[in-house]
Amino acid sequence: MAAAELDAACRIVGLAFADNPSNLATVRGDQEKATRAMEQGTRIIKLGSPFSHVLGAEREGRLVGILNAAEWPHCQMKLGEKLKTAPMMIRTIGFNLPRAFKVMSSRAKHEPSKPHWHIGPVAVHPDEQGHGVGSALLRTFLDGVDKQGTPVFLQTDVDRNVVLYQKFGFEIVSRETILDVDTRFMWRAAR
Template structure:
């Protein structure tokens, strides 16, 4: 098995990292629901969101994983209270979101709003997205990203929070000490909200 190296992202890697997020989430159930079942549109929506709202946000802490000299995965996290967009940021993002999502925007707002209700109102790191290029899955890249980031979190003695709408991801996160603290069906997709106590 090849060595996986985890480090902070560089500005030059933003486009490729955003592309990986789009590809990794093309079949995500919530993104497919937003995109009306269109896989290509789901990938475009998530790539755009990664570039403009997630990875490109100044409050974001972004790690990348390399395997065999190629970018293979991305993890984004933000520290509370900067893990949710401000009203000003939301308003500023509307024109580009309308261009990218079109008729999917109301569904996207429902997902964002539904998830925001579960955000803990106390100090924590909010992790997500965690994305692995489809061609690089199965090599422990997601685990390497989580291990590296949670080591930093543990040094800070701060809790962590994330959400998952895929059952196998819930199982993975439980191995890292997360537990499901609430669930909600959003657009008919069961979403688990998971908390990891400070270590």
């Protein structure tokens, strides 16, 4: 991914997740900090990973959405990776770092320990939400995964996203309240 595309993708994720319940809980409601944290976290943890597979959606030559996925066993950060990202996270979210690590470690406990793809994030620019961009990204990715015969895992804390993912065959397999946020963990069996 070229530098300009990476910048645009990270910005979209930041904007799309600015009001995400988990992100806001992590930074104690500071929406500006939540946006920056998602931008920086996406740059280093997700899109900066050698195991990241990214799909982009464009409208009129402009990036409007992305879907990131990683294949098991590269879905969750190892301890060394967390320590490597800690300085950036401290600069971005400050004393909220323990809260961010709590969210990450709580979510990691739900990660299946068998072959699968882990989707996340799926982000659509706020101006483009509700116009089928996220659905198109999911459909494209899942069509490819179905050819492999591989199951898919994701997590969400947004009610409307649960409904969307269920339309694509995902089922809630577990849930946990993390920082007072209802987080659903969803699985889509191999097709």
